[in-house]
Amino acid sequence: MDIEKVLRVASNITLDKSTAQKFVGGRRRLEKLISQNKVRAVKTGSTKMSRYSINACDVLMYVTEK
Numbered sequence: 001m002d003i004e005k006v007l008r009v010a011s012n013i014t015l016d017k018s019t020a021q022k023f024v025g026g027r028r029r030l031e032k033l034i035s036q037n038k039v040r041a042v043k044t045g046s047t048k049m050s051r052y053s054i055n056a057c058d059v060l061m062y063v064t065e066k
Contacts, residue, residue, distance in 0.1 A: 011057035025064035
């Protein structure tokens with residue numbers, strides 16, 4: 001399968017924070033990528049404890065293998 005095709009399909013998919021953490025190698029790395037605007041993340045609510053909606057395509061660009 002073509003990597004461009006996978007990323008194109010993944011751009012329409014959102015992940016929650018715990019799933020995205022598993023792909024990129026941990027909470028701190030995910031938060032660093034979000035703060036550097038390398039991974040797009042949007043809070044789904046207006047409260048402090050609201051969930052994040054994270055772009056799967058961005059996450060797949062920074063996957064780490066353990």
